[in-house]
Amino acid sequence: MAQTTPSAQTKPTRRDPRQVARLILPYTLLILLTVVFVAPLLWMLSTSLKPNFQTTQFPPNWIPQDFSGEGYSTILTTTTQNPVLRWFINSLVAATAHAALVLVTASMAAYALARMNFRGKNILFALIISTLFIPQFVFLMPNYLIVDSLGWLDTLLAVIVPSAAGAFGVFFLRQFYLSLPQELEEAALIDGANRYQIFLRIILPISKAPLATLAVLSFLTSWNDFLWPVYVLLSPQNYTLPPGLSVLQGAYNTNYTVIMAGGVLASVPVLILYLFAQRYIIQGVSRSGLKG
Secondary structure (H helix, E strand, C coil): CCCCCHHHCCCCCCCCHHHHHHHHHHHHHHHHHHHHHHHHHHHHHHHHCCCHHHCCCCCCCCCCCCCCCHHHHHHCCCCCCCCHHHHHHHHHHHHHHHHHHHHHHHHHHHHHHHHCCCCCHHHHHHHHHHHHHCCHHHHHHHHHHHHHHCCCCCCCHHHHCCCCCCHHHHHHHHHHHHCCCCHHHHHHHHCCCCHHHHHHHHHCHHHHHHHHHHHHHHHHHHHHCCHHHHHHCCCHHHCCHHHHHHHHHHHCCCCHHHHHHHHHHHHHHHHHHHHHHHHHHHHHHHHCCCCC
16 A cells, blocks of 8 residues: 655645735724724723722723722612612613514514515505604604503603504514515415414524514614603603613713713623624524515
8 A cells, every 4th residue: 555755745735825915904894893892882891990080080091090889889879869770670671571562563564564465565565664764753743642642651661662663673574584485384274274373383483583683673772762761751760771871961970980880781781682692683684684
């Protein structure tokens, strides 16, 4: 049996310098984008751990010279006018309930528009999509009058329900449902399943990725909403975090430690949610929105 000589052994392949040069630019841009997005979060965390007199020092220090928890102790001290923990709980309840309601309404509407045939379906879908091009502040007065007539003013229902039937969720899920093979439903129909059973037992279980993506986006929309809660939440006890922190900023307009501590508190649930859902978000975005 012939032996392989050292000269005939395979040499490690060298990467083409042109390929390396082509990779430098995208990776450099990714690093710069990472710095742009992460640096404000790190600065906010650093400032929240400084004594207030160090927050305005020049040149600024990224690492606090003296670590202090006065910002967190201030915002976590419950008062009648600034119950920050109550605002946090209100935001958590409102955003979670809003996301759940969006999933219910959007999934059913999207399934009907994608997989069922009825007269006027395309016109109805066009009308729903057209609402995406209308500025949201146009709906402030009609929604306010509806909420007022229902007796929901100054309650969390006012920030949970009105925007739960948005057009984006319907469009997003419809695009995913259109990509599913028809054979799945045809086989279930042959086995005697009705539309309701197909939707619950077949469509929803294979829609985890887009549903998780829509849930995260809806949660973030409600969590960060400032304008609408300002109009419908009247008493400090019922505020959510965005309008509540604006009041806090007015009360401590030079206390940057307190303001940044409130920002860190508002960021924690969002970061945790994204860490748990990032795999589904990537899958959902890659599989939705491409098929017309």
